[in-house]
Amino acid sequence: MEKIFAATLDKARKTTELSKEDIKTLLAAGEKESQALFQYADKVRAKYMGKEVHLRGIIEFSNYCKQNCHYCGLRYDNKKLKRYKLSYEEIYAAAKSAVQLGYRTLVLQGGEDNHYSPGDFAELIKDIKKLDVAITISFGEHDYATYKLWREAGADRYLIKHETADPVLYTQIRPGKTLEERLQCQSWLKELGYQLGSGCMVGLPGQTLDTLADDLLLLKKMDVDMAGIGPFIPHPDTPLAWGEQGTLEMTLKMVAVARIIMPLIHLPSTTALGTIHPRGREMALAAGANVVMPNVSPTEFRELYQIYPNKICLNDTPGHCRNCISGKIAALGRTVSNDYGHSPKFKGGR
Ligand code: SAH
Numbered sequence: 001m002e003k004i005f006a007a008t009l010d011k012a013r014k015t016t017e018l019s020k021e022d023i024k025t026l027l028a029a030g031e032k033e034s035q036a037l038f039q040y041a042d043k044v045r046a047k048y049m050g051k052e053v054h055l056r057g058i059i060e061f062s063n064y065c066k067q068n069c070h071y072c073g074l075r076y077d078n079k080k081l082k083r084y085k086l087s088y089e090e091i092y093a094a095a096k097s098a099v100q101l102g103y104r105t106l107v108l109q110g111g112e113d114n115h116y117s118p119g120d121f122a123e124l125i126k127d128i129k130k131l132d133v134a135i136t137i138s139f140g141e142h143d144y145a146t147y148k149l150w151r152e153a154g155a156d157r158y159l160i161k162h163e164t165a166d167p168v169l170y171t172q173i174r175p176g177k178t179l180e181e182r183l184q185c186q187s188w189l190k191e192l193g194y195q196l197g198s199g200c201m202v203g204l205p206g207q208t209l210d211t212l213a214d215d216l217l218l219l220k221k222m223d224v225d226m227a228g229i230g231p232f233i234p235h236p237d238t239p240l241a242w243g244e245q246g247t248l249e250m251t252l253k254m255v256a257v258a259r260i261i262m263p264l265i266h267l268p269s270t271t272a273l274g275t276i277h278p279r280g281r282e283m284a285l286a287a288g289a290n291v292v293m294p295n296v297s298p299t300e301f302r303e304l305y306q307i308y309p310n311k312i313c314l315n316d317t318p319g320h321c322r323n324c325i326s327g328k329i330a331a332l333g334r335t336v337s338n339d340y341g342h343s344p345k346f347k348g349g350r
């Protein structure tokens with residue numbers, strides 16, 4: 001096993017075109033081999049993405065959602081959750097303070113909430129763009145015309161994870177939805193010139209090593225600009241409450257292999273990783289990741305945006321989070337980027 005691992009890592013040093021079997025071998029690495037995997041991924045990150053870490057400020061604008069994803073605390077059937085939605089003025093105010101704190105990218109994230117009309121949301125995007133900041137939308141599935149409207153309003157990127165590349169598991173955990181529809185959304189977004197963010201959860205009940213390898217191959221096939229790879233964390237008020245949490249080790253291996261086979265993508269060290277381990281985010285930054293997405297939502301609403309439980313930084317202010325994360329990045333010998341952090345594949349637009 002160790003020999004096969006060493007041979008596969010050697011192959012990875014020569015080519016980014018690894019087979020599914022190769023990827024499975026790397027993901028099956030034991031503790032010692034994993035260290036070699038992380039070190040190599042860190043080297044690839046340093047060579048292609050440099051030592052800058054890009055910070056993306058997340059504004060969680062609404063926890064209303066019409067979907068019923070089995071893994072997520074914001075699902076429609078979770079009647080225990082107190083719902084909130086920020087007004088356009090509140091979203092704009094959060095955006096303005098984040099820009100004042102130095103953020104050059106903002107992520108507008110929410111459940112699939114019908115309270116915001118596509119047209120009004122487009123006006124909000126236009127207003128926020130005037131603050132001289134890159135905008136990522138993470139607002140689920142919409143039709144082509146809506147994505148087009150928001151792109152024309154100035155949105156730069158869209159984050160919509162494929163969640164799992166197993167089409168059967170996908171429909172089980174996202175009732176009424178298909179992987180094909182999700183990928184259709186991703187293709188539209190690319191066609192419209194968005195930088196595309198995708199990703200998956202690690203450790204979903206029913207997921208196998210085979211599926212995880214497929215997740216990485218799908219990211220490569222979709223030619224994504226960013227991949228958010230985080231552990232599944234069971235939420236008590238969801239149908240998957242009984243599931244086991246995804247592990248730190250497997251999530252780090254997924255991040256590392258993603259970096260090795262896709263050297264030029266942005267790879268966040270996810271908040272979910274920071275939630276399952278106090279140094280989870282630092283470990284991912286040392287295993288291929290180059291992005292962190294601190295929360296810039298008003299503190300009073302953070303507690304209500306619990307996609308998964310025990311999310312970190314619930315009582316912190318945006319200013320505190322920025323300082324805290326900048327300190328962690330400096331301690332790793334890395335620097336916080338001052339530019340928009342567009343996809344390197346994207347120079348001059350698609
Ligand atoms: N509604 C939008 C954006 C908000 S959900 C959407 O679904 O795309 C953002 C991300 O949270 C999802 O893509 C999913 O990967 C993650 N997520 C949801 N529930 C989770 C859980 N229990 N553990 C870990 N990540 C979770």
Ligand code: SF4
Binds near residue numbers: 065066067069075112
């Ligand atoms: Fe809604 Fe997104 Fe949660 Fe699914 S994952 S229930 S779409 S917020």
